[in-house]
Amino acid sequence: MPREGSAAAAAAALGTALLALALAPGRGQNYDYYGWQPESQPHGRYYGREPQCVDIPADMQLCRDVGYKRMRLPNLLEHESLGEVKQQAGSWVPLLAKQCHTDTQLFLCSLFAPVCLDRPIYPCRSLCEVVRDSCAPVMESYGFPWPDMLHCAKFPFDHDLCITVQFGNRQATPPPVSKICTQCEMEHKADGMMEQMCSSDFVVKMRIKEMTEENGERRLVAAQKKKVLKLGPLKRKDTKKMVLHMRNAGACPCPQLDSLSGSFLVMGRKAGGRLLLLAVYPWQKHNKEMKFAVKFMFSYPCPLYHPLLYGAGQR
Structure with a gap:
């Protein structure tokens, strides 16, 4: 923020x-x-x-x-x-x-x-x-x-009385390629992790068998052995052969996926018949924040709304 x-x-x-709007009767x-x-x-x-x-x-x-x-x-x-x-x-x-x-x-x-x-x-x-x-x-x-x-x-055109662009350029600037993928902006505190778990349909501890890139997104294929921590709306067939999709992540870096060795804690949601990856963490069994989040994820008081986009600003 x-x-x-x-x-x-x-x-x-x-x-x-x-104030200028309020005092501008001529416009x-x-x-x-x-x-x-x-x-x-x-x-x-x-x-x-x-x-x-x-x-x-x-x-x-x-x-x-x-x-x-x-x-x-x-x-x-x-x-x-x-x-x-x-x-x-x-x-x-x-x-x-x-x-x-x-x-x-x-x-x-x-x-x-x-x-x-x-x-x-x-x-x-x-x-x-x-x-x-x-x-x-x-x-x-x-x-x-x-x-x-x-x-x-x-909404009305600018020549009508309305609120115009104030703090940003009128032309949107494309994000630089070097910006970390949205799904890879890690939340390091337990509360942040649990908020992400609240907004996720499923949470799984797994290994990644392979990762491919196609049409501007990444595709992660889970290894057969995995531990489902939160099942949500997933069916048994969804967990047997899990393929996770990272949208708009074909060109951005994701440091935690530079090496696919070891296990990962992944969170996602099911949309349009596909499993979308929301967040990914290297599994660290000695990480106290992660250990606390996984242990108490179901007792955490989830908000009424879904804090789906928490991450970068919540460290």
Whole structure:
């Protein structure tokens, strides 16, 4: 995650930008703020009740230190209660830890916790596009597509009154080839490992028979002997001949897979009939953090949301 100083500066900049929006009546005067709706509004219940201003909950981690204190409710995703807002927003917290784009929090919070002005201010389409272009590949590595509710065509163009790109370039910068594969960003603390276990369908201790690369992904074939620590939705046939797929990992390095000798602790999920690798660790029987995580994985209080993307920012 960004350092405290840079986060404070970003929050201050966001506050200034939002203040400018509030004090700019000349821009987009003909914009129908209450009438404009994203395309293909699914349920039509937005503003089913009178909007109100409420404090952003202190335990809403996604929008902590976002640069303002009050939000509109219902929000711009049709969530009508703070409980619903917090539950849905929690699923996106791990994406911030991946730092896929500097405007990720700005974009998400403009929808989950819209600033409390006299009119709803949507994110601009350009803001959605730069965040999507940088973060969608990270999500796809875990088998999650960019969701329809964040389809960028639903948001207004920059010439309308909307929240534009603030902290990042308008053109998404492709990640350097030298960046470690998302699945190989190791969490070294027991709590982090157990959070990853919570979000994984299965956890297995195994040896890797072979590893191949094809179409931009890696394919790991498990040796016959293995120990299933968490079975989840897997069937017996899934565990007999396990083939794990690492999406978007054809060109990035994965230090723990430089040598396939020894055993590995792997975590993953089943998606579309395939087993996707979420995290991989060399098995270290004398590692106290790993030993603790494996021993108490089932007694760990898993969050209501799935912290699927925890890793790089949680050391």
